[in-house]
Amino acid sequence: MWEGMFDPNLYDQMHIEGQSAVALTVFAVGRYLDAYLKTFLISAEQHFMLGLPVTYYVFTDEPEKVPNVTLNAKRRLKIIQVQKYSRWQDISMMRMKTISEVIETDIRHHSGYVFCFDVDQEFKGRFGSEALGDSVALLHAHFYKLPKDRFTYDRNPKSKAFMQTGDFYYHAAIFGGLWENVKNLTDTCYANIMEDKLYDVEALWHDESHLNKYFWLYKPSKLLSPEYCWDPSIGDMTDIQVTRLVWAPKHYETLRT
Numbered sequence: 001m002w003e004g005m006f007d008p009n010l011y012d013q014m015h016i017e018g019q020s021a022v023a024l025t026v027f028a029v030g031r032y033l034d035a036y037l038k039t040f041l042i043s044a045e046q047h048f049m050l051g052l053p054v055t056y057y058v059f060t061d062e063p064e065k066v067p068n069v070t071l072n073a074k075r076r077l078k079i080i081q082v083q084k085y086s087r088w089q090d091i092s093m094m095r096m097k098t099i100s101e102v103i104e105t106d107i108r109h110h111s112g113y114v115f116c117f118d119v120d121q122e123f124k125g126r127f128g129s130e131a132l133g134d135s136v137a138l139l140h141a142h143f144y145k146l147p148k149d150r151f152t153y154d155r156n157p158k159s160k161a162f163m164q165t166g167d168f169y170y171h172a173a174i175f176g177g178l179w180e181n182v183k184n185l186t187d188t189c190y191a192n193i194m195e196d197k198l199y200d201v202e203a204l205w206h207d208e209s210h211l212n213k214y215f216w217l218y219k220p221s222k223l224l225s226p227e228y229c230w231d232p233s234i235g236d237m238t239d240i241q242v243t244r245l246v247w248a249p250k251h252y253e254t255l256r257t
């Protein structure tokens with residue numbers, strides 16, 4: 001999906017008539033909560049799936065610290081406590097298991113669609129119902145123009161994420177689709193992550209490597225352009241007419257320790 005390819009009103013009309021409901025999952029564990037969550041949620045209320053019922057699922061180790069954000073009509077927020085793994089790689093990877101569990105116990109009873117987001121980002125423009133689809137993947141802003149041999153797939157044959165060729169390089173900061181498909185995605189990635197642990201290997205880019213392998217084997221039905229997750233530090237914006245969501249500044253040294 002690129003700006004200019006679609007009529008937003010047609011998508012909105014179709015999803016309002018079809019009574020589509022959307023679940024958004026986001027993790028804010030450890031210092032990521034103070035650093036990013038409030039901006040993420042406030043901006044989502046300004047731009048994410050406006051007009052549709054949205055349930056936010058905020059996963060955190062410190063529920064009492066989740067900011068109080070005023071929500072639009074038909075929108076609600078659920079806070080779910082999770083443990084804080086000591087390694088940031090595990091905080092990131094283990095999201096797959098937690099998302100799968102909450103789809104099973106909660107989401108599937110309320111929302112047809114699920115979108116899973118990193119928290120270190122801010123909505124800036126319409127992120128609307130045109131982004132909904134059976135199985136949705138995002139083109140990584142740093143790779144969408146590069147030749148395939150530059151894609152940073154996992155090249156270790158011992159990892160379940162190993163792959164030699166692929167279609168695109170997908171960004172793990174956003175994926176989504178019908179809950180059935182997101183359930184299958186998270187279950188598959190989690191099983192592969194755990195099998196890697198058994199053999200003491202870790203994929204190059206963690207959950208992102210497993211996500212790329214998954215979307216190579218189970219093709220997504222819809223691709224989002226980097227407008228849907230843009231890094232403002234990229235100088236060349238010739239393809240980008242609208243930034244819908246942007247990366248927030250990363251402060252790995254202070255936030256991940």
Ligand SMILES: CC(=O)N[C@H]1[C@@H](OP(=O)(O)OP(=O)(O)OC[C@H]2O[C@@H](n3ccc(=O)[nH]c3=O)[C@H](O)[C@@H]2O)O[C@H](CO)[C@H](O)[C@@H]1O
Pocket residue numbers: 026027028029030031032033088089091092117118119120172173204205206207208209250255256
């Ligand atoms: C292009 C790139 O470099 N991608 C990798 C990088 O993305 P990122 O640098 O975007 O990862 P990240 O630091 O945003 O972590 C992913 C998400 O996990 C959550 N979180 C993570 C750590 C923490 O202490 N608390 C917390 O809540 C939070 O929602 C965060 O947005 O690192 C990730 C692992 O972390 C994956 O390996 C990604 O593939």
Ligand SMILES: [Mn+2]
Pocket residue numbers: 118119120173
């Ligand atoms: Mn991130």
